[in-house]
Amino acid sequence: MSAGGAFGGNRGVSPVPPEKGVFPLDHMHLCDQAKREYLNCLKTSGHQSEKCRHFSKLYLECRMEKNLMAKQDMSELGFVKESDREASEEKITERIGN
Numbered sequence: 001m002s003a004g005g006a007f008g009g010n011r012g013v014s015p016v017p018p019e020k021g022v023f024p025l026d027h028m029h030l031c032d033q034a035k036r037e038y039l040n041c042l043k044t045s046g047h048q049s050e051k052c053r054h055f056s057k058l059y060l061e062c063r064m065e066k067n068l069m070a071k072q073d074m075s076e077l078g079f080v081k082e083s084d085r086e087a088s089e090e091k092i093t094e095r096i097g098n
Contacts, residue, residue: 024068024069026063026066026068030062030066030068031059031062031063031066031068034055034058034059034062035059037055037058037059038052038055038056038058038059041055053079057074057079060074060077061074
């Protein structure tokens with residue numbers, strides 16, 4: 001028999017916080033509307049997630065507002081402001097043109 005017991009594990013080890021990306025489930029369905037809109041968008045777009053990024057952003061914002069995940073700047077989650085996106089697209093177009 002191990003020292004920790006069959007189901008107890010090692011009780012002397014302190015708990016470790018979850019890794020980034022692990023967050024509580026929405027048991028109270030606080031963000032169901034945003035989730036449904038995102039999933040519907042995926043279905044209608046043939047699962048092309050790029051076309052549904054705005055719904056994804058709304059869902060993540062809802063989760064942050066309801067404390068279902070840590071609050072972060074959207075740029076850390078891969079979202080950029082529209083003005084920044086347009087500026088980077090213009091730079092790419094200029095490089096291609098030269």
